[in-house]
Amino acid sequence: DAGVIQSPRHEVTExxxxxxxxxxxxxxxxxxxxxxxxxxxxxxxxxxxxNNVPIDDSGMPEDRFSAKMPNASFSTLKIQPSxxxxxxxxxxxxxxxxxxxxxxxxxxxxxxxL
Amino acid sequence: GxxxxxxxxxxxxxxxxxxxxxxxxxxxxxxxxxxxVQYPGEGLQLLLKATKADDKGSNKGFEATYRKxxxxxxxxxGSVxxxxxxxxxxxxxxxxxxxxxxxxxxxxxxx
Numbered sequence: 001d002a003g004v005i006q007s008p009r010h011e012v013t014e015x016x017x018x019x020x021x022x023x024x025x026x027x028x029x030x031x032x033x034x035x036x037x038x039x040x041x042x043x044x045x046x047x048x049x050x051n052n053v054p055i056d057d058s059g060m061p062e063d064r065f066s067a068k069m070p071n072a073s074f075s076t077l078k079i080q081p082s083x084x085x086x087x088x089x090x091x092x093x094x095x096x097x098x099x100x101x102x103x104x105x106x107x108x109x110x111x112x113x114l
Numbered sequence: 115g116x117x118x119x120x121x122x123x124x125x126x127x128x129x130x131x132x133x134x135x136x137x138x139x140x141x142x143x144x145x146x147x148x149x150x151v152q153y154p155g156e157g158l159q160l161l162l163k164a165t166k167a168d169d170k171g172s173n174k175g176f177e178a179t180y181r182k183x184x185x186x187x188x189x190x191x192g193s194v195x196x197x198x199x200x201x202x203x204x205x206x207x208x209x210x211x212x213x214x215x216x217x218x219x220x221x222x223x224x225x
Contacts, residue, residue: 004157033212042217043158043203056212091157100148100207105157 004106006092012112018080021109024073025094029104034067034077035091037108043091049075050098082113116141120204120216127194127223135189135219137178137204145208147171147180147187152201152218161189161202194223 005024013019025032033048047057052069060067064083069075079086089110095103121136139145146165150158162171167182176191187204204216 043215045212048212093157098207098210098212100146100205100213101160101163103160103213105159107155107157 006106010110016081019082021077023075023092029094031095033093037089084113116214118216124220130193133191133194137187141208145206148205150203199223
């Protein structure tokens with residue numbers, strides 16, 4: 001298996017623009033997680049899905065952030081409009097069952113909002 | 115609620131030095147404990163785990179022992195290498211909720 005695939009690897013955009021991050025989880029995994037990593041806050045869980053259904057989005061910072069999982073093999077995280085404070089590395093991770101030992105991360109998307 | 119506190123970095127060591135990264139936790143019930151490692155430019159990956167008190171997890175020369183009496187899960191390695199330079203995350207899992215991660219500790223090993 002190719003692992004969790006995220007795109008793009010790097011995204012540079014200007015404040016106010018819409019940003020869409022994409023994730024393809026490992027086939028057969030039923031949980032998908034979106035994390036944000038910054039120096040100040042460390043690794044934050046934004047939202048997670050079970051069987052394509054959002055379970056907990058309490059970590060989503062504000063209404064500018066939205067996430068969808070239309071099917072078992074694809075998820076998006078959208079920021080509209082983007083702001084400089086959204087600059088971070090965004091990780092997608094998937095697992096079979098919500099078990100830490102079976103959690104696999106993608107390589108992340110480095111987002112810079114100018 | 116559940117939480118993890120790990121020592122702040124960065125930690126800089128010379129090759130072959132002894133490494134300890136402290137991690138303490140607060141949890142309800144009986145959590146499982148993990149160390150994840152993030153190499154430069156990559157996502158996190160599982161390094162080791164322990165599922166009950168007094169268990170010792172080990173991998174790639176790293177070890178950590180689940181200490182319920184001190185609510186700790188310190189990461190240790192007897193002789194670090196340059197290739198161990200990475201960010202290390204302590205994490206816990208309790209019940210059917212997602213992993214709770216610490217803030218991470220950056221380790222730099224110099225030759």
